[in-house]
Amino acid sequence: MAMSLNLRRKEHDDNGQLVLVAGYESGHTCAYTVSESSWSLIYINKSHSQPILSVAIHPSLESFFTSSADANIVQHPLAIATQPIKVINTKHAGQTSLQVRDDGRIIVSAGWDGCGRVYSSITLKQVAVLKWHTGGLQVSAFSGEVDKKRWIVIGGKDAKITLWDVFN
Numbered sequence: 001m002a003m004s005l006n007l008r009r010k011e012h013d014d015n016g017q018l019v020l021v022a023g024y025e026s027g028h029t030c031a032y033t034v035s036e037s038s039w040s041l042i043y044i045n046k047s048h049s050q051p052i053l054s055v056a057i058h059p060s061l062e063s064f065f066t067s068s069a070d071a072n073i074v075q076h077p078l079a080i081a082t083q084p085i086k087v088i089n090t091k092h093a094g095q096t097s098l099q100v101r102d103d104g105r106i107i108v109s110a111g112w113d114g115c116g117r118v119y120s121s122i123t124l125k126q127v128a129v130l131k132w133h134t135g136g137l138q139v140s141a142f143s144g145e146v147d148k149k150r151w152i153v154i155g156g157k158d159a160k161i162t163l164w165d166v167f168n
Helices: none
Strands: 002-009 018-024 028-034 039-046 052-057 063-068 072-077 086-089 095-100 106-111 115-120 126-131 137-146 149-156 161-164
Touching (some): 018 052, 018 063, 028 052, 028 063, 095 137, 106 149, 115 137
Antiparallel strands (some): 002 018, 018 028, 028 039, 095 106, 106 137, 149 161
């Protein structure tokens, strides 16, 4: 069963091709190129032991990220390959709603433990913890650039939404 999807149009592609990434309950992830007439599987891997909660495509369209009910965040290639680029055990299970900032430098996640976490998209190292909510988090997002800032927004089970100004 599909648990998370992300669809992007290939920039500078005259054929109108799309890139589709899917995360499945089995812990598998697949990447496809999609056109009006066909779907082509370009990557498949099982790097999670639990259902995938979130997939996010890097703006460069060279890779994508997955998170799961396990504690791993995984960077996968958006190319014909057999192995992920990088796997990191964050020691924080249940990170969902992965988002990559439009400049591609950082990733944010919403955690079941009530913390938002910010990671470098290059090293996958945690660079900030956003802690304010009293319950598990369900959603995270980045704003586009507003007054030369890119905001992080996080929402959770406590019915509250927080706005964060970090790494601007």
